[in-house]
Amino acid sequence: MRAALFSGKITMSDELRTVWWEHGAVCLIDQLRLPHEQLVVRCESLEMVAKAIKTMQVRGAPAIGCTAAYGMALAGLLSAVPDTAGLLADLAAAKDVLDSQRPTAVNLAWATERMLTKARQFGTGTPRALAEALLEEAHAVLTEDLAMCHAIGDHGAPLIPAGGRVLTHCNAGGLATAGYGTALAPIRSAFAQGRSIHVWVDETRPFLQGARLTAWELHQSGIPLTLITDNMAGYMMKSGKVDCVIVGADRIVANGDTANKIGTYSLGVLARAHGIPFYVAAPTSTIDLSMEHGDLIPIEERSSDEVTHLSGQLIAPVGVRAAHPAFDVTPAALITAIITERGVVEPPFVAGLRRVKGGV
Numbered sequence: 001m002r003a004a005l006f007s008g009k010i011t012m013s014d015e016l017r018t019v020w021w022e023h024g025a026v027c028l029i030d031q032l033r034l035p036h037e038q039l040v041v042r043c044e045s046l047e048m049v050a051k052a053i054k055t056m057q058v059r060g061a062p063a064i065g066c067t068a069a070y071g072m073a074l075a076g077l078l079s080a081v082p083d084t085a086g087l088l089a090d091l092a093a094a095k096d097v098l099d100s101q102r103p104t105a106v107n108l109a110w111a112t113e114r115m116l117t118k119a120r121q122f123g124t125g126t127p128r129a130l131a132e133a134l135l136e137e138a139h140a141v142l143t144e145d146l147a148m149c150h151a152i153g154d155h156g157a158p159l160i161p162a163g164g165r166v167l168t169h170c171n172a173g174g175l176a177t178a179g180y181g182t183a184l185a186p187i188r189s190a191f192a193q194g195r196s197i198h199v200w201v202d203e204t205r206p207f208l209q210g211a212r213l214t215a216w217e218l219h220q221s222g223i224p225l226t227l228i229t230d231n232m233a234g235y236m237m238k239s240g241k242v243d244c245v246i247v248g249a250d251r252i253v254a255n256g257d258t259a260n261k262i263g264t265y266s267l268g269v270l271a272r273a274h275g276i277p278f279y280v281a282a283p284t285s286t287i288d289l290s291m292e293h294g295d296l297i298p299i300e301e302r303s304s305d306e307v308t309h310l311s312g313q314l315i316a317p318v319g320v321r322a323a324h325p326a327f328d329v330t331p332a333a334l335i336t337a338i339i340t341e342r343g344v345v346e347p348p349f350v351a352g353l354r355r356v357k358g359g360v
């Protein structure tokens with residue numbers, strides 16, 4: 001993908017990549033500038049990659065994972081150490097830097113761990129050869145993520161009823177992954193099959209990933225959508241206008257409890273109250289079996305300025321404090337099923353998640 005491609009009409013399809021490697025740099029679509037400007041960020045140092053993750057120029061659990069994988073490769077290629085032992089130490093330090101940028105999405109640490117493991121398994125060779133092997137691994141992380149998203153689409157599309165009106169939250173689309181998306185994958189696949197579909201897009205305060213990113217992606221792809229504010233979801237459900245909810249995930253733990261964008265838990269409660277199926281769609285890289293239940297998931301606290309300001313404009317009285325937990329945890333009991341690239345997992349989740357995570 002070249003920056004120039006963004007000057008024309010683009011669609012969030014297989015061809016559009018959110019994250020890519022070009023001429024020694026990690027390139028990203030700047031998600032802070034969408035939907036009005038389609039700009040590319042070139043990260044030429046580990047610090048630039050870390051900053052892009054922290055400031056959410058790139059966001060969405062799988063996309064952060066892919067970016068971090070390239071960040072590790074970049075750190076390896078830029079390292080000036082004379083031997084592989086020194087490079088391994090540099091890579092361990094790079095992992096710490098990247099992991100600390102955003103704590104909730106497990107895909108970040110999953111990807112950096114995969115890269116470090118690859119480095120440790122490297123046999124004899126020069127630091128340069130090791131760094132080049134890491135770049136190949138980062139390409140593999142990206143390619144696999146795209147394939148996983150398509151498989152999630154294949155498994156999830158049949159869950160959407162004919163004429164389905166699907167409510168989604170945040171952005172779990174192509175922009176949040178290597179492409180195609182997780183929560184948006186079943187929607188994309190159903191639409192590609194020629195099925196009639198309509199998407200209710202939660203605006204997703206305070207960062208507006210729904211209004212800015214999901215609405216943009218779906219609109220580009222010609223998939224019918226209606227944007228709503230987050231507090232309209234209950235009304236839409238009570239009015240019989242929602243057939244199912246599909247959301248993404250930042251971390252799914254062993255019992256099925258799922259961290260996702262703040263507001264997801266409220267949707268789970270509402271869906272249960274109205275008897276509406278509530279699906280989580282995520283690749284197995286988002287499953288963290290090391291944690292037993294959701295209370296253990298670290299919840300990122302972001303700046304209160306993101307709540308008190310809209311597009312840089314102060315909307316609250318000067319001096320008012322605001323809270324900003326960026327994620328919440330939906331208990332497994334509220335989740336109808338979890339759609340992964342290896343199939344749909346139904347409750348009880350413990351055995352099913354272990355099966356798909358282990359690939360057996």
Ligand code: MRU
Binds near residue numbers: 060105169171183249
């Ligand atoms: O803070 P963000 O925008 O990174 O949060 C993103 C979400 O919560 C997504 O729903 C989740 O990462 C799934 S992305 C396929």
